[in-house]
Amino acid sequence: TKWVYTFGNGHAEGSALDGERLGGKGANLAEMCNLGLPVPPGLTIIADACSAYYKNGRQIAEDLKAQVRAGIERIEEATGRRFGAGDQPLLLSVRSGARVSMPGMMDTVLNLGLNDETVQALGHDAGDARFAWDSYRRFIQMYADVVMRLDHEVFEEILEDEKARLGYEFDTELTASEWQHVVSLYKSIIEEELGEEFPQDPEVQLWGAVGAVFSSWMSARAVTYRQLHNIPEVWGTAVNIQAMVFGNHGNSSATGVAFTRNPSTGDKSLYGEFLVNAQGEDVVAGIRTPQSITEEGRISSGSERPSMEKLMPDAFKELSRICAELEAHYRDMQDIEFTIERGKLWMLQTRAGKRSTRAAMKIAVDMVDERVITEEEAVLRIEPSSLDQLLHPTIDPRVSREIIGTGLPASPGAATGEIVFTAEEAVIASEEGRKVILLRVETSPEDIHGMHAAEGILTTRGGMTSHAAVVARGMGIPCVVGAGSMRIDARNERLIGVGVTLKKGDVITIDGSAGQVLKGDVQMIQPELSGDFGRIMQWADRARRMTVRTNADTPADARAARSFGAEGIGLCRTEHMFFEGDRIHLMREMILAEDETGRRAALDSLLPVQRHDFTSLFNVMHGLPVTIRLLDPPLHEFLPKTDEEIADVSAAMGMDAAALRQRVDALHEFNPMLGHRGCRLAISYPEIVEMQARAIFEAAVAAAYETGAAVVPEIMVPLVGLRAELDYVKERIDAIAREVTAEAGMRIDYLVGTMIELPRAALRAHIIAEAAEFFSFGTNDLTQTTFGISRDDASAFIPTYQRKGIIEHDPFISLDFDGVGELIRIAAERGRRTRNDMKLGICGEHGGDPASIHFCEEIGLDYVSCSPFRVPIARLAAAQAVI
Ligand code: PEP
Ligand code: MG
Numbered sequence: 001t002k003w004v005y006t007f008g009n010g011h012a013e014g015s016a017l018d019g020e021r022l023g024g025k026g027a028n029l030a031e032m033c034n035l036g037l038p039v040p041p042g043l044t045i046i047a048d049a050c051s052a053y054y055k056n057g058r059q060i061a062e063d064l065k066a067q068v069r070a071g072i073e074r075i076e077e078a079t080g081r082r083f084g085a086g087d088q089p090l091l092l093s094v095r096s097g098a099r100v101s102m103p104g105m106m107d108t109v110l111n112l113g114l115n116d117e118t119v120q121a122l123g124h125d126a127g128d129a130r131f132a133w134d135s136y137r138r139f140i141q142m143y144a145d146v147v148m149r150l151d152h153e154v155f156e157e158i159l160e161d162e163k164a165r166l167g168y169e170f171d172t173e174l175t176a177s178e179w180q181h182v183v184s185l186y187k188s189i190i191e192e193e194l195g196e197e198f199p200q201d202p203e204v205q206l207w208g209a210v211g212a213v214f215s216s217w218m219s220a221r222a223v224t225y226r227q228l229h230n231i232p233e234v235w236g237t238a239v240n241i242q243a244m245v246f247g248n249h250g251n252s253s254a255t256g257v258a259f260t261r262n263p264s265t266g267d268k269s270l271y272g273e274f275l276v277n278a279q280g281e282d283v284v285a286g287i288r289t290p291q292s293i294t295e296e297g298r299i300s301s302g303s304e305r306p307s308m309e310k311l312m313p314d315a316f317k318e319l320s321r322i323c324a325e326l327e328a329h330y331r332d333m334q335d336i337e338f339t340i341e342r343g344k345l346w347m348l349q350t351r352a353g354k355r356s357t358r359a360a361m362k363i364a365v366d367m368v369d370e371r372v373i374t375e376e377e378a379v380l381r382i383e384p385s386s387l388d389q390l391l392h393p394t395i396d397p398r399v400s401r402e403i404i405g406t407g408l409p410a411s412p413g414a415a416t417g418e419i420v421f422t423a424e425e426a427v428i429a430s431e432e433g434r435k436v437i438l439l440r441v442e443t444s445p446e447d448i449h450g451m452h453a454a455e456g457i458l459t460t461r462g463g464m465t466s467h468a469a470v471v472a473r474g475m476g477i478p479c480v481v482g483a484g485s486m487r488i489d490a491r492n493e494r495l496i497g498v499g500v501t502l503k504k505g506d507v508i509t510i511d512g513s514a515g516q517v518l519k520g521d522v523q524m525i526q527p528e529l530s531g532d533f534g535r536i537m538q539w540a541d542r543a544r545r546m547t548v549r550t551n552a553d554t555p556a557d558a559r560a561a562r563s564f565g566a567e568g569i570g571l572c573r574t575e576h577m578f579f580e581g582d583r584i585h586l587m588r589e590m591i592l593a594e595d596e597t598g599r600r601a602a603l604d605s606l607l608p609v610q611r612h613d614f615t616s617l618f619n620v621m622h623g624l625p626v627t628i629r630l631l632d633p634p635l636h637e638f639l640p641k642t643d644e645e646i647a648d649v650s651a652a653m654g655m656d657a658a659a660l661r662q663r664v665d666a667l668h669e670f671n672p673m674l675g676h677r678g679c680r681l682a683i684s685y686p687e688i689v690e691m692q693a694r695a696i697f698e699a700a701v702a703a704a705y706e707t708g709a710a711v712v713p714e715i716m717v718p719l720v721g722l723r724a725e726l727d728y729v730k731e732r733i734d735a736i737a738r739e740v741t742a743e744a745g746m747r748i749d750y751l752v753g754t755m756i757e758l759p760r761a762a763l764r765a766h767i768i769a770e771a772a773e774f775f776s777f778g779t780n781d782l783t784q785t786t787f788g789i790s791r792d793d794a795s796a797f798i799p800t801y802q803r804k805g806i807i808e809h810d811p812f813i814s815l816d817f818d819g820v821g822e823l824i825r826i827a828a829e830r831g832r833r834t835r836n837d838m839k840l841g842i843c844g845e846h847g848g849d850p851a852s853i854h855f856c857e858e859i860g861l862d863y864v865s866c867s868p869f870r871v872p873i874a875r876l877a878a879a880q881a882v883i
Contacts, residue, residue, distance in 0.1 A: 001048070001063070002046075002067075003045055003046055003048075003049050003063070003064045003067050003068075004043050004044070004045055004046075004064075004067040004068055004070070004071045005018070005021075005022060005026070005030065005043065005044045005046065006041075006042070006043045006044075006071050006074050006075075007029055007030045007033040007039065007041065007042060007043070007044070008033065008039070008040070008041025008042060008074065008075065008078040008243075009033075009041060009078050010033065010034075010036050011033065011034065012029070012030035012031070012033040012034050013030070014026065014027060014030035014044065015027065015030050015031050015034060016028060016030070016031035016330075018030065019099055020047070020099060021046045021047060021048070021238070022044045022046060022047075022097070022238050023044070023047055023096075023097030023098050023099055023237060023238030023240075024097060024098065024099060024100060024101055024351055025095065025096075025097030025101075025238070025240055025349055025351070026044030026046075026097045026238045026240050028349065028350045028351055029042065029044070029240065029242070029348075029349070030044070031329075031350075032326070032347050032350060035325070035326075035329065037322055037325075037326075037347050038344070038345060038346050038347055039346070039347050039348075040242050040243040040244070040245050040346055040348070041074070041075045041078035041079060041242070041243050042075060042092075042093075042240060042241055042242030042243060043068065043071035043072070043074070043075070043240075043241050043242075044097070044238050044239070044240050044241075045064065045068065045210065045238060045239040045240075045241070046238055047098070047099065047235060047236040047237055047238040048236065049064055049214075049236075049238075049239070050214050050217055050236030050237050050238070050239075051234065051236045052064070053211070053214040054214075054218075054236075058211065058214075058215065060207055060210060060211060065207070068206075068210070068241070071241070072090075072092075072241070075090065075092075075241075075242075075243050076090055078243070079243050081243070083113055083202055084113050084115075084118065084201075084202030084203065085118070086121065087121055087124070087125060088121070088125050089113060089114075089118035089121050089122055089125075090113060090243060090244075091111050091112060091113045091114060091118075091122070091135070091243070091244040092112045092113055092206070092241050092242065092243065092244060093108070093109070093110045093111075093112065093240075093241070093242050093243075093244050094108065094109045094110075094112055094206070094209040094210060094213060094239060094240070094241050095108045095109075095213070095239070095240045095242070096108065096213045096216060096217075096237045096238070096239060096240075097237060097238045097239065097240050098217075098231075098235060098236075098237040098238070099231075099235050100229075100231060101351060101354075102222060102225050102226070102229075102231070103354075103467065103470045103471065106213065106216045106217070106219075106222060106237060107146040107212050107213050107216040107219075108142075108146070108213075108281070109139075109142050109143055109146050109147065109209040109212070109213075110138065110139065110142060110244065110279060110280070110281065111135045111136070111138055111139035111142070111244060111279075112139065112143070112202070112205050112206060112209055112244075113202045113205065113206075114132075114135060114136045114139045115200040115201075115202065115205075116200060118202070119132050119133060119135075119136045119183075120132070122135065123176070126249065128249065128250065129176035130174075130175060130176035130179060131246065131248060131249050131250065132176075133176050133179035133180045133182075133183060134174075134179050134248055135246065135248065136179075136183050137179055137182050137183050137186060138248070138279060138281075140155075140183060140186045140187065140190070140198055141155040141186065142281070143198070143205065143208070143209065144186070144190055144198065146209070146212045146216075147205075147208040147209055147211075147212040148190065148194060148196075148198075148208075150189075150190060150193055150194060154189055154193065155186055155189070158182065158185050158186065158189065159171070159182060162174075162178070162181070162182055162185070166178065172277055186198075206241075210239055210241075213237065213239045214236075214237065214239070216237070217236055217237045221445040221446065221448075224445075224448060224449075225445065225448065227802075227803075228448065228452075230808075242348075245339045245341045245344075245346040245348075246279070246339070246341045247275070247277070247278055247279050247280065247339040247340060247341065248277055248278055248279050249277075249341050249342055250277060250342065251276055251277055252312075252340070252342045252343045253276070253277055253339075253340055253341050253342055253343075254274050254275060254276045254277065254278065254308070254312065254315075254339070254340045255274065255275060255278050255279055255280045255282070255337075255338070255339045255340070256272055256273055256274025256275065256290065256293060256308070256337075256338055256339075257272055257273060257274075257335070257336065257337050257338075258270060258271065258272030258273075258293055258319065258323060258335075258336050258338065259271045259272060259333060259334070259335050259336075259353045259355075260323045260324070260326065260327040260333050260334045260336070260353070261327075261333045261353075261359070261363055262359065263333070263335070263353050263354065263355040263356065263359055263473065264355075264356050264358075264359055264409055264410070264411070264412060264473070264513075265356075265358065265359055265362065266355065266356075266358060266359030266360070266361065266362025266363045266366070266532075267362070268366060269294065269296060270293060270294055270319075270320055270323055271293070271294070271297060272292070272293040272294075272297075273290035273291065273292060273293060273463050274290055274291060274293055274308050275288055275290045275291065276291075276311070279339075280337060280339065280348070289461065289462070289463060289482060289484070290463050291303065291305045291306065291307065291308070292307045292308075293307060293308045293309065293316070293319070294307055294308075294309050295307045295309045295310060301408070312340060312343070314343065315340045315343060315344075315345045318345045319338060319345055322336075322345070322347065323336065326350050328372075330350070330352065331367070331372050331373055332352045332353075332363075332367075332381075333352065333353045333355060333359075333363050334350045334351065334352065334353055335349075335350070335351055335352070335353030335354065336348075336349060336350045336351075337349040337350075354470060354473055355473065356411060356412050356473050357382070357383075357386040357387060357388075357390050358390060358412055358532075360381060360382055360383075360386065361382065361390075361532040361533055361536055362532050363381075364377075364378035364379075364381045364382060364532075364536060365378060365532040365535050365536065375539040375542075376539070376543060376883045378536060378539060379536060379539050379540045379543060379876065379879050379880060379883060380880055380883055382536060382876060384850040384873045384874075384876040384877040384880065385850060385873060387872045387873050387876065388869075388873070390527055390529070390533055390872075391526075391527060391869055391872070392412075392413035392414070392415075392478065392527065393413070393414060393524035393525060393526055393527070394413060394414050394511075394513065394524065394525060394527060395414045395509070395511050395518075395522050395523070395524055395525075396522070396523040396524060396525045397525075398523075399522055399523045401511075401516065401518050401522070402518055402519040402520070403498070403516050403517065403518055404486070404497030404498050404499065404500050404502075404508070404517050404518065404519050405483045405485050405486035405497045405498060405516070405517035406480075406483060406485060406515055406516055406517065407458070407459070407460070407480040407481055407482045407483030407484070407485075407486075407515050407516075407517070408463065408469070408480065408481050408482045408515050409480065409511075409512055409513050409514055409515035410466075410468065410469035410472055410473065410479040410480060410481040410512060410515075411457075411469065411472040411473040411475075411477060411478055411479035411512045412478065412512050412513040413477075413478040413512050413513065414456075414478055414509060414510065414511045414512065414513070414522070414524060415435075415437060415454075415455035415456030415477070415478040415509065415510055415512070416435065416437075416455065416456075416507060416508070416509040416521050416522065416524075417434075417435035417436040417437040417454070417455040417456060417507065417508070418434060418435065418436050418437070418504075418505045418506065418507055419436070419437050419439050419495055419502060419503075419504060419505070419506055419507075419508055420436045420437070420438055420439065420450075420454075420504060421439055421440075421488070421490050421493050421504060422450065422490075423438065423446070423447040423448075423449055423450020423451070423453075424450065425450070425504075426438045426449075426450035426451075426453045426454045427449055427450055427453045429453070430453035430454070431453075435455045436453070436454050436455060437454060437455060437456045437457070437458055437508055437510060438450050438451060438453075438454035438456070438457050438458070439458050439459075439488055439495055440457070440458075440459050440468065440488070441459060441460050441461050441488055441490075442459050442460075442461045442462050442466065442467070442468065443457065443459060443466075443467050443468040443471065444467060445467070448471065451468075451471055451472065451475065451477065452475065452477075454477065455477070455478070456477060456478040456479060456480075456510045456512065457472050457477060457478075457479040457480075457481075457510075458479070458480050458481075458483060458486075458508075458510055458517060459479075459480075459481045459482065459483065460482070460483050460484060460486050460487065460488055461481075461482060461484070462481050462482050463481065463482055466481055466482070468481050469481045472512075477512075478510055478511070478512030478513075479510070479512050480510045480511070480512055480515050480516070480517060483515075483517055485497070485498060486498075486517065495508075497517065497519075500519060502519075507520050507521050508520070509521060509522040529563070529564070529872070533872075536876070537565065537872060537875060537876070539879075540875050540876045540878075540879035540880075541565070541875060541879070542879075543879040543882055543883055544875065544878040544879040544881070544882055545857065545878070545882050546853075546856065546857060546861060546862060546863055546864055546878045546881075547567045547568065547862065547863040548565065548566060548567055548863065548864055548865075548866070548871055548874045548875050548878060549566055549567060549568040549569055549570030549571075549625070549627075549841065549843075549863050549864070549865035549866075550562075550564075550566035550568075550569055550570065550865060550866060550867065550868050550871055551569070551570060551571040551572075551573070551843055551847070551865050551866060551867050551868075552566075552569050552571075552572060552617075552868060553572055553573050553574075553576035553577055554576075554577070554613075554617075555613075555616040555617055555619075555620045557868055558617055558620040558621060559620050560868040560869075561868035561871055562620065562621070562624075564868055564869070564871035564872050565871055565872060565875055566868065566871045567624060567625075567863075568621065568624040568625035568626065568627075568863070568865075569617070569621060569624075569625070569626040569627055569628075569865070570627055570776065570841050570842075570843045570847070570863060570864070570865020570866075571627055571629060571716075571776065571843035571865050572617065572626065572627065572628045572629060573629055573632065574610070574628060574629060574630065574631055574632075574692060575631055575632055575633045575637075575638075577609075577610070577613050578638070583606075583609060584638065585649070585652055586602055586605050586606050586609070587602075587606070587638050588638055588639065588640065588649055588653075589601075589602040589605075589652075589653055590602035590603055590606060590688070591635050591638055591639065591667070592639075592649070592653065592655070592660065592663050592664070592667075594663065596685075596687060599685060599687055599688075600687055603687055603688065603690075603691040604691075606691060607691050607694060607695055610691070610692060610695035610696075610699075611694075611695040611698050611699050611702070612699075613695075613699075614628065614695055614696055614699030614700075614703075614713075615699040615702045615703050615706070617699075618699055618700060618702075618703030618707070618711045618713075619703050619706055619707055622707050622709050623707065623709030623710060623711065625712065625714060626711070626713060626714065627714040627715075627716050627753075627776065627841075627843075627865075628692075628696055628713060628714070628715055628716065629716040629717075629718055629755070630679070630682055630688075630689055630692055630715065630716065630717055630718060630729070631681055631682070631688055631692065632677055632678050632681075632718040632719065633677055634669060634672030634673065634675055634676065634677045635667055635669075635672075635676060635677070635681070636667060636668065636669060636672050637672075639664050639667060640660075640664065646660055646661055646664070673781075673784065673790060673791070673792065674785075677718075677719060678717075678718040678719020678720070679717050679718060679719055679720050679725045679726070679729055680719065680725075682717070682728075682729045682732070683725060683728055683729070686728075686729075686732050689729055689732045689733065690732055690735075690736055693715065693732065693733045693736040693737070694736050694739075694740060696713050696715060696750075697713070697736060697737055697740035697741075697744075697748055697750070698740055698744075699711075699713075700712075700713050700748055700750070701740065701744045701746055701748065704746070710749070712749045712750060712751065713750045713751075714750070714751045714753060714774060715733055715750060715751065715752050715753070716752075716753050716754065716755055716774075716776060717729050717730070717752070717753070717754045717755070717772075718754075718755045718757070718778070719755065719757060719758065719778075719781065720754040720755065720756075720758070720761050720768065720772075721758045721760040721761050721764075722760070722764075723764065723767045723768050723770065723771055726752075726754055726768060726771045726772060727771055730752045730771055733750075733752055734752075737750060751773040751774055751839075752771075752772070752773055753772045753773050753774030753775060753776065753839075754768060754771075754772040754774075754775060754776075755775075755776050755777070755778040755781075755843075756768075756775050756776070756777050756778065756782065756824070756827050756831075757777070757778030757779075757780070757781035757782045757785065757844075758781070758782070758785050759782070759785055759786055759823055761827070762782070762823040762824065762826055762827035763823075763826065763827075763830075764830075765826065765827035765828075765830035765831040765834075766830035766831065766833050766834045767834075768831070769830070769831040769832075769833075769834035769835045769838060770834055770835075772831075772835075772838075773835070773838070773839075774838060774839040774840070774841070775827065775828075775831050775838065775839075775840050775841070776840075776841045776842065776843045776865070777824050777827070777840075777841070777842040777843070777844065777861075778843060778844050779815060779820060779824070779842055779843075779844030779845070779846045779847075779852075780812065780844040780845055781844070782820055782823065782824070782844065783811050783812055783815075783816065783820050783844070784812075786816075786819055786820045786823060787811060787816070787819070787820075789811075791812055794810070794812055798810050798811075798812075812845065813845065813846075813849060814846065814849050814851050814852055815846045815849065815851070815852035815855055817855055821855055821859075824842075824855075824859065825859050828840055828859055828860065828861065839862050839863075840860075840861045840862050840863075841861055841862055841863040841864065841865055842856055842861055842863075842864050842865065843865040845866075847864040847865045847866040847870075847874065848864075848866030848867060848870030848871075848873055848874050850873065850876075850877035850880075853874055853877040853878055853881055854877065854880075854881045856878075856881075857878060857881035857882060858881070864878065
């Protein structure tokens, strides 16, 4: 097997097309090398070697070692340096590089190859002993942490003590001999703590580092990250070994990161941060707060410290030129890492940059205008579920802001919540339904679960590329970082801001777009869905075939959904109309009535209420299709439960409390989801259907008069398993239609269809289609009845199933293509065999899930229907499914 691919001197064995084998970093290093960009020579060990390492009992195989040695010889040739020996020692960086980036999850070792001898040679060769010892202490600390598993804090303590002893504030003040002393302290603490010496043999160091990178693939945090992001474990990580270039080589050296466009706003201007006389880890770890690359960035952040543009104008020009070249080459915004060694620029990484949704929209639209990508490509560049971010509220500009701190605007949107100081507290609070803002000095991968649970994240340290910023943007959670004017006193659970001290549980608001922290709760406004968003959605609408409807039960929902672009109502759950106000009383009277007369009396009072609701709904939808489902739910949902409720209801109904209690008990079901619900209610109590049908038809007549638009109600019968059930209900509906037509003297067009939410209905679809004019797949119940898993109880064990790898996705969130999907396929095909123009849609929760929407496109459904806030997501996903 060819395990190793080399690159350097303008030629690479791999390219950007080899991402699966070389990992993202390795493939792009190869590509940059082939483009003739300044990339330090190196080699990539392919990701398959990672699996081989595990199969081999966590040992590095001899043939891999041989290939790596040969690759290092080529690096030696390219640099004129020798690894582990000679007057000009070669130092290496060893970095992970998985197929997709897992920020901060995996390990890296820099300055590898230093020992007590090479440090001397390096110092002589560079004419700078201080630089050599600074590199050596960095190497020992990183190697001990990553490979020998000695916590880096012990080293930080030693360094802090030394600085205190010497009266220094900054690391950069230490001299060569002082660093040399630190190195000897570091080596002794390793011996003390671990009972073994720091390895002096560069080859031992090398295999130690490679093994550690492979091992980091299975570290707890990497495993969690993969689970959260659905990254398969079998991928493994590649390893990149590269000649070191030194950003810590004095004040003409620096290291930094840059985005070719602003990752937060999408503005077309270079954006980034750098640190003089430092190595890359200093930036990422947030140890020092970096400086802006551009003057523009410096000014807008209000920083006094000079930009790279001012400080290193030549390197800056070169960087700008390369950024433009990379962006044009990859046709996407790039996130790059670079180092400047004594004035010379080196490229260490490029990849498609993570960005906020707002930035993604702007970049995609701008690139269409710049004729870099097509409209369809722009549509494909937006992750549908990320649209959630845009639907976040922002702070009403008209309210005055009580600012108690400012930081960097790391992830857009505003959020309000109680402050908590640990990830654990954030998780607990969110499980209790409380909204929280997670406060940390700086986040680390261990905080991920808390970041997920929080409404917003606030840190007091770190820059726009710190862990908190990158992760929050990815999650779409508002975030402010580096709020240096605030102080977190974690021990006493206090946040000290400008003029205030807050304690745990106090409420703050953060504005992730402005980088502000505000006291208390602040008035918010809903986002404007125009501009870039509007253009992307317009392109998406042009591309898609399926229509997108909404599940709406109230005129307010329907109005919201229309503003998001819904093209009809796919599901109006009529029972939801009765949860509001005192309507539940009428509903209870109807259900609890002891005979038909009692029931009809209650239904007579319900009729005008329903008619009014339907009329409003039709008016809002103005001629767009509206599907109304007949009463579906298990009756017990409406029943009084406590003694108090029973007393109230019995008083209202003039019924004896004991008799009422008896009636409630009689209605008790052991398994309500499989009980007296759906069309079974309509068959037991046809007067309910008659009332609902009348309300629908009378509302259609009224709305037709009011809006002038013809209304064609689609009446949907739930939980049908037998054709005869549908026939029975349809007969009642048709009879009422005839009555209302005669009364109104107006022709009423309508459709009667059914939900397909039982396996039997799916299998008998060709027979049911003889009576049904449309099908709507109720995939919530269809999933429940296909798996035999109660949808209300699934959360007790589905997470365990996922953790144990028994199922990948929760089938109630993302459609089970193989089982439930197969039933849908069968039903669609059989239904259309009987009635070839039959309209088919989906209205379970899956109608708003992008992966499920792809499936719906694949099998040719006519529409998907989802909750109002998911409508934009569905429009985009439906477009992506056809492109
Ligand atoms: C369904 O079962 O998928 C459906 C849409 O109906 P409900 O969720 O109301 O049961
Ligand atoms: Mg259902």
